[in-house]
Amino acid sequence: MTGPFQADSRYPTFRVALHWGVVALIVTQWLTSGAIHRTHGTLLPPSAIDLLLHAAHNYSGMTIGLLVGIRVLLRLFKPIPSAQLQPAILRRLSAAVHWGIYASLLAQASTGFVAAYLWGGAGRVHVFLWNVTLTLTAIHVAAALFHAVRRDGVLSRMLPAFSGFRFGQSRAPTRARPLTRI
Ligand code: HEM
Ligand code: HEM
Numbered sequence: 001m002t003g004p005f006q007a008d009s010r011y012p013t014f015r016v017a018l019h020w021g022v023v024a025l026i027v028t029q030w031l032t033s034g035a036i037h038r039t040h041g042t043l044l045p046p047s048a049i050d051l052l053l054h055a056a057h058n059y060s061g062m063t064i065g066l067l068v069g070i071r072v073l074l075r076l077f078k079p080i081p082s083a084q085l086q087p088a089i090l091r092r093l094s095a096a097v098h099w100g101i102y103a104s105l106l107a108q109a110s111t112g113f114v115a116a117y118l119w120g121g122a123g124r125v126h127v128f129l130w131n132v133t134l135t136l137t138a139i140h141v142a143a144a145l146f147h148a149v150r151r152d153g154v155l156s157r158m159l160p161a162f163s164g165f166r167f168g169q170s171r172a173p174t175r176a177r178p179l180t181r182i
Contacts, residue, residue, distance in 0.1 A: 065109030
């Protein structure tokens with residue numbers, strides 16, 4: 001360990017890249033989703049750009065499904081030390097929100113696929129799940145900002161090492177505590 005920050009408590013670079021890559025793809029989903037209604041919802045033929053955005057939504061959504069699947073496998077089989085949040089109930093809450101986000105994103109990718117290629121009725125569930133994803137993400141981001149203000153080192157765990165940001169000291173446990181046990 002060098003300096004006040006314990007670098008070993010950071011998420012590994014690959015997982016940081018997965019986290020922020022999926023965030024970027026979710027923003028893409030939001031930006032492209034309007035084109036789907038313009039493609040199917042009017043009597044006019046869809047524009048080339050809307051068709052492109054619709055295709056981008058489908059492929060970006062499938063990529064989210066794949067990347068979240070990898071994250072779930074990593075979390076189950078290669079757990080890393082969880083942040084030492086106090087009181088302990090915060091650790092359970094944080095894990096519950098993370099698992100909720102995985103479940104919601106996987107379900108959204110699946111229902112989107114079904115709606116696009118197999119049965120349009122699944123679109124209703126897909127749209128409903130978007131609200132679930134948004135709610136859980138809002139809680140998650142509020143928690144991240146709370147940690148940034150508290151400067152307890154939690155936010156720095158998910159920032160790229162090269163960014164140079166340090167939001168306080170990170171309290172890493174001496175022994176790996178599986179993130180999956182809540
Ligand atoms: C986790 C990944 C995904 C997210 C976050 C996402 C997000 C969204 C959002 C925000 C909407 C618009 C909801 C509204 O009208 O208020 C939407 C609609 C739609 N998406 Fe996705 N999507 C994802 C994956 C997919 C995939 C993989 C496909 C297809 C392969 C897909 C196909 C569709 C379709 C067909 C609609 C229109 C549904 C309807 O209104 O009946 N989505 N999506
Ligand atoms: C669409 C937006 C987001 C989603 C879906 C999301 C999802 C997740 C998930 C599922 C985890 C668990 C670890 C993992 O699987 O890699 C996580 C961890 C984390 N996220 Fe996010 N996140 C989002 C946005 C943000 C933002 C905007 C911030 C910061 C401002 C942030 C900060 C963090 C931090 C610090 C952790 C690590 C927490 C810990 O130490 O256990 N996330 N995120």
